[in-house]
Amino acid sequence: MSMVQALNSAMDVMMGRDDKVVVFGEDVGYFGGVFRCTEGLQRKYGTDRAFDTPIAEAGILATAVGMGVYGLRPVVEIQFADYIYPATDQLISSAARLRYRSAGEFTAPITVRTPCGGGIFGGQTHSQSPEAIFTHVCGLKTVIPSNPYDAKGLLISAIEDDDPVIFLEPKRLYNGPFNGHHDQPVTPWTEHPSGEVPDGHYTVPLSTASVVRAGEDVTVLTYGTMVHVALAAVAESGVDAEVVDLRTLVPIDIDTIVASVTKTGRCVIVHEATRTSGFGAELSALVQENCFYSLEAPIVRVTGWDTPYPHSLEWEYFPGPRRVAEGLRKAMGG
Amino acid sequence: MKNTVPLQLHVPEPSARPGQPPDFSWVKLPAAGSVTRPDIGAEPAAIREHAFALIRVLDDNGNAVGPWDPRLDPETLRRGLRAMMLTRAYDNRMFRAQRQGKTSFYMPCTGEEAIGVAQAMALDDRDMTFPTYRQQGLLIARGWPLVDMMNQVYSNSHDRLKGRQMPIMYSSKEAGFFSIAGNLATHFPQAVGWAMASAIRHDDRIAAGWIGEGATAEGDFHHALTFASVYRAPVILNIVNNQYAISSFQGIAGGEHATFAARGLGYGLPSLRVDGNDFLAVHAVTSWAADRARSNLGPTVIELLTYRASAHSTSDDPSKYRPADEASQWPLGDPIARLRAHLVALGAWSNEQHAQLAAEVDGAVRDAQREAESYGTMGVGEHHSPATMFEDVFKEMPWHLRRQRQELGF
Numbered sequence: 001m002s003m004v005q006a007l008n009s010a011m012d013v014m015m016g017r018d019d020k021v022v023v024f025g026e027d028v029g030y031f032g033g034v035f036r037c038t039e040g041l042q043r044k045y046g047t048d049r050a051f052d053t054p055i056a057e058a059g060i061l062a063t064a065v066g067m068g069v070y071g072l073r074p075v076v077e078i079q080f081a082d083y084i085y086p087a088t089d090q091l092i093s094s095a096a097r098l099r100y101r102s103a104g105e106f107t108a109p110i111t112v113r114t115p116c117g118g119g120i121f122g123g124q125t126h127s128q129s130p131e132a133i134f135t136h137v138c139g140l141k142t143v144i145p146s147n148p149y150d151a152k153g154l155l156i157s158a159i160e161d162d163d164p165v166i167f168l169e170p171k172r173l174y175n176g177p178f179n180g181h182h183d184q185p186v187t188p189w190t191e192h193p194s195g196e197v198p199d200g201h202y203t204v205p206l207s208t209a210s211v212v213r214a215g216e217d218v219t220v221l222t223y224g225t226m227v228h229v230a231l232a233a234v235a236e237s238g239v240d241a242e243v244v245d246l247r248t249l250v251p252i253d254i255d256t257i258v259a260s261v262t263k264t265g266r267c268v269i270v271h272e273a274t275r276t277s278g279f280g281a282e283l284s285a286l287v288q289e290n291c292f293y294s295l296e297a298p299i300v301r302v303t304g305w306d307t308p309y310p311h312s313l314e315w316e317y318f319p320g321p322r323r324v325a326e327g328l329r330k331a332m333g334g
Numbered sequence: 335m336k337n338t339v340p341l342q343l344h345v346p347e348p349s350a351r352p353g354q355p356p357d358f359s360w361v362k363l364p365a366a367g368s369v370t371r372p373d374i375g376a377e378p379a380a381i382r383e384h385a386f387a388l389i390r391v392l393d394d395n396g397n398a399v400g401p402w403d404p405r406l407d408p409e410t411l412r413r414g415l416r417a418m419m420l421t422r423a424y425d426n427r428m429f430r431a432q433r434q435g436k437t438s439f440y441m442p443c444t445g446e447e448a449i450g451v452a453q454a455m456a457l458d459d460r461d462m463t464f465p466t467y468r469q470q471g472l473l474i475a476r477g478w479p480l481v482d483m484m485n486q487v488y489s490n491s492h493d494r495l496k497g498r499q500m501p502i503m504y505s506s507k508e509a510g511f512f513s514i515a516g517n518l519a520t521h522f523p524q525a526v527g528w529a530m531a532s533a534i535r536h537d538d539r540i541a542a543g544w545i546g547e548g549a550t551a552e553g554d555f556h557h558a559l560t561f562a563s564v565y566r567a568p569v570i571l572n573i574v575n576n577q578y579a580i581s582s583f584q585g586i587a588g589g590e591h592a593t594f595a596a597r598g599l600g601y602g603l604p605s606l607r608v609d610g611n612d613f614l615a616v617h618a619v620t621s622w623a624a625d626r627a628r629s630n631l632g633p634t635v636i637e638l639l640t641y642r643a644s645a646h647s648t649s650d651d652p653s654k655y656r657p658a659d660e661a662s663q664w665p666l667g668d669p670i671a672r673l674r675a676h677l678v679a680l681g682a683w684s685n686e687q688h689a690q691l692a693a694e695v696d697g698a699v700r701d702a703q704r705e706a707e708s709y710g711t712m713g714v715g716e717h718h719s720p721a722t723m724f725e726d727v728f729k730e731m732p733w734h735l736r737r738q739r740q741e742l743g744f
Contacts, residue, residue, distance in 0.1 A: 005743050020532060023530075048522050048533075048534045050536070053561075053564075054560050054561065054564055054683040056560060056561070058554060058557050059523055059554075059557030059558075059560060059561050060552055062520065062522075062523030062524050062526070062527060062554060062557055062558070063523055063524070063526055063530055063561050064527060064560075065524045065527060065532040066464075066523070066524035066525060066526060066527020066530070066531065066541075067527045067528065067530060067534075068527075069462075069512065069524065069527075069528055070462075070528045070531035070532060070535075071529075072531045072534065072535075086553070089517060089520060089554075090520060090523075090554075093515065093517040093520055094517070094520050094521075094524065098513065099727070099728070099729070100498060100726045100727055101495070101498060101499055101503070101505070101513050101727045102495065102505040102507075103494055103495045103496050103505070103512040104496065104726050105494075105505050105506070105513065105727055106505065106507060106512065107729075138727050139727050141726065141728070161729075162729045163728050163729055176365070180710070207732070209721030241467070245388065250732075251728070251732030251733065251734060252734075254733060254734075291595035
């Protein structure tokens with residue numbers, strides 16, 4: 001399955017198992033979403049379980065909160081992560097804090113799916129990676145898969161979770177494991193082991209990182225599209241790096257991070273989002289707090305630049321394999 | 335064309351400021367009973383004038399007149415009067431408790447009691463309410479214990495919200511009373527979402543939301559109306575126009591050029607404007623809207639015209655921005671006095687009964703306060719352990735919160 005099909009399958013499975021699961025968002029009903037992730041759900045489950053909404057992200061989130069309070073389990077799509085900002089008051093002030101402010105009386109078990117990241121010439125309004133905005137909010141879980149198998153298992157976990165989950169979908173990975181070599185064709189997921197996705201119900205637990213490549217010399221902490229970019233950079237640089245796909249950013253799997261960095265003594269953090277106050281800053285602090293006496297070199301960050309995502313200069317902005325390889329060499333002291 | 339004069343910005347000003355005589359000449363009062371009562375199935379377009387009218391039932395002599403008279407029996411009216419008086423007595427005592435240093439903050443609903451109370455009585459107890467911080471009357475009319483409310487105001491050891499929320503930000507799932515939000519208007523479209531869920535589940539419960547006229551300027555107000563209209567959600571969307579958003583008069587929220595009810599018209603929603611200090615009228619329009627919602631006819635917008643007789647909160651001083659005697663000049667009077675006059679006009683109430691009831695509600699509040707204070711007041715007596723601060727952020731406490739709790743020493 002492609003990642004699109006895997007996400008579709010996750011929603012299909014959950015809508016079939018739990019009639020409290022409802023799916024809605026802009027263009028998600030009859031049409032099946034601009035990226036086709038919800039295709040067929042309305043036909044199968046009816047218009048009152050999968051439907052189109054007005055173009056009002058705050059309204060989408062607000063009604064999802066109200067439905068959560070009622071007892072439903074809404075799965076909403078924000079068409080692009082860049083469009084989520086109008087909904088942040090509902091996310092931050094309501095969804096994330098409802099359990100706390102009502103001491104558990106009211107909850108918002110919502111999953112917010114939204115495509116993130118660049119690589120499709122989307123310019124500054126269709127390319128952003130706003131994960132750090134959400135990881136800074138107490139009460140939200142933030143998840144970002146890097147392949148179809150994880151995407152389905154994590155999405156099912158997110159829907160079953162009783163807390164609100166921001167589920168970021170790297171749109172450049174929807175159809176294949178893009179590794180940053182934009183001038184080369186991308187292998188489709190059907191020819192990738194992670195494209196083998198079971199039809200039925202399974203979960204990938206939240207808050208568990210995955211070591212996608214074992215290595216001895218340096219730890220790469222990354223997630224989303226950058227997992228594949230890091231793997232390419234490791235292969236091309238010849239550095240024996242251990243690549244950790246974090247998968248969930250909050251609550252984070254600290255044990256896997258500590259075990260890896262303690263073993264390798266070096267750490268490179270890679271994300272597509274802008275650098276300043278990016279999630280890499282939190283990762284760097286965590287590594288420093290927990291692994292200081294194992295570190296043999298300063299922590300290196302490879303990230304998007306602190307600029308808006310430029311349209312025609314996309315590949316100068318994108319932290320591709322060359323920059324990640326440079327980061328690896330820097331961490332190795334070269 | 336060329337400009338003939340320089341452009342000028344219009345900043346609305348109220349009719350009177352401190353030191354000036356109150357001026358409510360702009361409040362147009364149609365005679366009680368003069369507004370028609372349409373069928374609940376009426377097309378919104380056919381009843382547009384109701385958004386500019388003012389539905390009133392009680393006339394100046396305390397008589398119920400016209401088609402909106404809900405014809406409530408005296409026993410129901412007396413229950414309503416008691417709940418309003420209990421609300422006022424509760425407010426007075428809690429306002430004083432703040433002045434005595436027993437809590438950090440309080441917000442009374444003085445003058446607006448008919449809204450929470452009559453609407454709670456017109457709704458089914460199973461209907462879900464999404465109130466603002468000035469509808470404590472809903473909880474009181476639903477019989478929720480005053481002690482529990484006071485425990486919250488005092489953030490004491492029995493506060494179910496564990497001292498996390500500012501005073502008056504009650505929450506009661508059991509009473510169908512949604513957790514109060516300090517971020518204004520956020521709950522309004524949430525009420526619509528709840529109502530949509532009820533419709534998705536083919537339930538028989540409806541939702542009601544309240545918002546101040548000031549917060550209708552928030553985007554969330556418009557999201558609520560859009561979604562309610564699009565999905566024909568079984569929800570009542572109440573706008574409490576109490577003239578003030580802290581110090582800003584209703585003109586700053588856009589009330590100079592149209593009524594707040596009229597905002598519903600652009601969304602194709604039936605919109606009623608009602609005398610918010612008229613217990614019977616408030617009850618009647620709420621029942622009308624509830625019947626519509628229960629009949630799958632969708633949402634109704636109601637503007638409740640009232641006056642915030644007290645300060646915005648204990649942190650506010652209205653003498654700085656409005657005439658001191660404005661409240662006494664408010665042309666719609668006081669909701670308690672008006673319902674009392676009606677009961678007297680019916681021959682169902684006497685001065686002795688009223689004095690007795692006033693003493694009874696005062697006693698009830700006093701007893702509740704004594705009990706609540708035995709569980710502590712803000713900063714005095716037993717309280718929730720600081721360890722509880724880390725609970726309920728997530729359903730299960732993750733490692734980083736456990737570690738922070740240990741850092742704090744728990």
